[in-house]
Amino acid sequence: xxxxxxxxxxxxxxxxxxxxxxxxxxxxxxxxxxxxxxxxxxxxxxxxxxxxxxxxxxxxxxxxxxxxxxxxxxxxxxxxxxxxxxxxxxxxxxxxxxxxxxxxxxxxxxxxxxxxxxxxxxxxxxxxxxxxxxxxxxxxxxxxxxxxxxxxxxxxxxxxxxxxxxxxxxxxxxxxxxxxxxxxxxxxxxxxxxxxxxxxxxxxxxxxxxxxxxxxxxxxxxxxxxxxxxxxxxxxxxxxxxxxxxxxxxxxxxxxxxxxxxxxxxxxxxxxxxxxxxxxxxxxxxxxxxxxxxxxxxxxxxxxxxxxxxxxxxxxxxxxxxxxxxxxxxxxxxxxxxxxxxxxxxxxxxxxxxxx
Amino acid sequence: xxxxxxxxxxxxxxxxxxxxxxxxxxxxxxxxxxxxxxxxxxxxxxxxxxxxxxxxxxxxxxxxxxxxxxxxxxxxxxxxxxxxxxxxxxxxxxxxxxxxxxxxxxxxxxxxxxxxxxxxxxxxxxxxxxxxxxxxxxxxxxxxxxxxxxxxxxxxxxxxxxxxxxxxxxxxxxxxxxxxxxxxxxxxxxxxxxxxxxxxxxxxxxxxxxxxxxxxxxxxxxxxxxxxxxxxxxxxxxxxxxxxxxxxxxxxxxxxxxxxxxxxxxx
Numbered sequence: 302x303x304x305x306x307x308x309x310x311x312x313x314x315x316x317x318x319x320x321x322x323x324x325x326x327x328x329x330x331x332x333x334x335x336x337x338x339x340x341x342x343x344x345x346x347x348x349x350x351x352x353x354x355x356x357x358x359x360x361x362x363x364x365x366x367x368x369x370x371x372x373x374x375x376x377x378x379x380x381x382x383x384x385x386x387x388x389x390x391x392x393x394x395x396x397x398x399x400x401x402x403x404x405x406x407x408x409x410x411x412x413x414x415x416x417x418x419x420x421x422x423x424x425x426x427x428x429x430x431x432x433x434x435x436x437x438x439x440x441x442x443x444x445x446x447x448x449x450x451x452x453x454x455x456x457x458x459x460x461x462x463x464x465x466x467x468x469x470x471x472x473x474x475x476x477x478x479x480x481x482x483x484x485x486x487x488x489x490x491x492x493x494x495x496x497x498x499x500x501x502x503x504x505x506x507x508x509x510x511x512x513x514x515x516x517x518x519x520x521x522x523x524x525x526x527x528x529x530x531x532x533x534x535x536x537x538x539x540x541x542x543x544x545x546x547x548x549x550x551x552x553x554x555x556x557x558x559x560x561x562x563x564x565x566x567x568x569x570x571x572x573x574x575x576x577x578x579x580x581x582x583x584x585x586x587x588x589x590x591x592x593x594x595x596x597x598x599x600x601x602x603x604x605x606x607x608x609x610x611x612x613x614x615x616x617x618x619x620x621x622x623x624x625x626x627x628x629x630x631x632x633x634x635x636x637x638x639x640x641x642x643x644x645x646x647x648x649x650x651x652x653x654x655x656x657x
Numbered sequence: 658x659x660x661x662x663x664x665x666x667x668x669x670x671x672x673x674x675x676x677x678x679x680x681x682x683x684x685x686x687x688x689x690x691x692x693x694x695x696x697x698x699x700x701x702x703x704x705x706x707x708x709x710x711x712x713x714x715x716x717x718x719x720x721x722x723x724x725x726x727x728x729x730x731x732x733x734x735x736x737x738x739x740x741x742x743x744x745x746x747x748x749x750x751x752x753x754x755x756x757x758x759x760x761x762x763x764x765x766x767x768x769x770x771x772x773x774x775x776x777x778x779x780x781x782x783x784x785x786x787x788x789x790x791x792x793x794x795x796x797x798x799x800x801x802x803x804x805x806x807x808x809x810x811x812x813x814x815x816x817x818x819x820x821x822x823x824x825x826x827x828x829x830x831x832x833x834x835x836x837x838x839x840x841x842x843x844x845x846x847x848x849x850x851x852x853x854x855x856x857x858x859x860x861x862x863x864x865x866x867x868x869x870x871x872x873x874x875x876x877x878x879x880x881x882x883x884x885x886x887x888x889x890x891x892x893x894x895x896x897x898x899x900x901x902x903x904x905x906x907x908x909x910x911x912x913x914x915x916x917x918x919x920x921x922x923x924x
Contacts, residue, residue, distance in 0.1 A: 356845040356880050357716070359709045363699075370700045399887045402702060402794060472796065 347395030362397035383421040390428055401439055404432030412449045422454055440470035457492025461485045479505050499525045523568040527584045530565050534573055534582035537561040548577055578638030588636045592652055595633040599650040613648030660748045664756020672764040677725050681718050688714035689776050701790055703783045705886050711776035712806055712882045719769055719814045727821025728833040730757045751915040758822055765814050773807045799888040806885040812903035813879035819910030826918045844876035874906055
């Protein structure tokens with residue numbers, strides 16, 4: 302054979318044969334399907350892998366981690382298989398239960414809605430729950446799971462529970478502990494549990510040495526107190542309406558008729574005003590704070606619409622639909638029940654009432 | 658004692674001339690260095706990958722050296738008939754076994770320290786480069802746990818050399834390697850045997866499982882590599898007990914080797 306006598310020609314032939322084999326290899330990969338190679342490795346249970354590793358579980362966990370990153374990083378969201386991804390991270394964390402980042406990345410990617418994740422809240426939180434169980438001293442896992450509950454299903458009660466759990470971990474510094482407890486308080490307030498929120502802010506106020514933190518806690522305490530007064534005055538307003546079948550001239554009008562003895566001073570140093578459209582009494586300072594926050598949010602969404610579609614929404618309803626259907630956020634109603642003013646040319650949302 | 662040292666010295670010299678040793682050490686160094694490249698695609702888990710891969714490399718290569726060099730410790734001397742020369746001098750059989758063991762143990766000590774220094778420099782480089790990230794993810798550098806993991810690993814090597822020495826004194830190298838690896842694998846699963854002993858209903862089987870658990874080396878106890886990455890309570894008590902366990906078990910292995918070798922007839 303001349304090929305065996307002339308090694309250079311032989312090597313060239315081998316090179317050509319390898320090149321020819323590449324398209325065949327690609328066809329075989331296609332025939333196995335998009336999860337073929339992955340599924341093969343997943344037929345092995347984590348307990349079996351644990352035995353195979355003969356004590357080198359952390360190395361197998363790293364290999365699975367790298368494979369998961371490469372594989373899932375290379376696929377678009379639409380091509381991802383959430384069950385497979387969960388199973389992958391389940392194996393990684395069985396092999397290395399202390400691998401915090403596997404719970405964090407896997408859980409967040411599963412739970413967050415597209416385009417950031419797969420929108421599988423149940424699977425994502427299941428991974429976080431496993432991580433919390435395996436790492437009871439870690440504060441990041443309950444903290445990040447709390448964010449997921451807060452932002453997506455808007456389960457404020459569960460988010461508050463998790464924030465509280467995170468805030469109770471021993472490794473936290475005083476400053477961070479106070480911040481997380483503040484988050485728990487905010488989640489309680491958002492979920493309507495004002496009493497719990499008030500207690501947490503009270504503790505933060507009384508136990509924190511940082512002036513900034515104390516001021517922030519005080520501001521929140523005042524807001525909660527103001528909300529309580531708003532509720533009482535709203536009840537009085539409804540009683541007034543029932544008795545006289547009309548709105549009073551101002552809040553003082555309610556007191557003048559004896560429905561309520563006295564109008565308390567606003568803890569935020571604002572004044573109480575009647576929002577006739579929603580039949581409620583609101584504090585002007587708190588309403589302005591809420592309105593400013595809503596306007597910032599609406600303008601940011603208008604900009605996002607512009608970057609997605611190359612133009613601003615044609616009218617305010619289009620923007621509202623965009624927020625309700627294509628984002629995870631809730632549409633923020635005007636705190637006084639008024640209409641927002643929208644300019645389709647500049648894409649800017651304003652309010653003709655108290656904010657300007 | 659001088660005779661033991663002299664055998665140990667010869668064993669050490671022989672070991673460092675062995676090509677197997679060089680190829681394994683080069684492989685270990687490559688494995689340790691490659692962790693740096695792999696770490697770059699690890700999704701910011703730089704120090705975990707470097708430590709995991711590096712410590713596993715030290716462990717795997719150390720075990721291979723213990724097994725492959727251990728298998729020929731005594732067998733080679735018998736096969737080459739150099740054992741007759743040795744025993745024509747005033748040297749006792751137990752001194753020969755002890756010297757052989759110490760020679761290989763010292764060789765492994767040097768190799769482990771060498772690999773540990775390379776790995777530590779790599780870990781230091783990674784941890785200084787990504788300091789903020791590492792503190793954020795892992796809460797600190799855990800250097801004490803890192804060195805403790807290497808120390809425990811060396812204790813495991815000492816036991817494996819002892820096992821290899823026993824098999825080397827009465828069987829062929831292939832069988833010696835096979836038996837040592839088998840005992841090593843069972844030793845790594847000793848926790849499962851304990852679990853089996855606890856859960857089993859039949860009292861005879863339970864006693865049998867318990868005896869097996871007590872007799873085979875509990876090598877799983879030397880694995881604290883995870884703590885080198887995540888940290889953990891590094892207790893003096895644990896270090897003391899683990900060291901004592903390794904010494905006692907190694908002594909038992911050495912005595913068994915000496916008994917077997919004492920009874921051996923050279924034709």
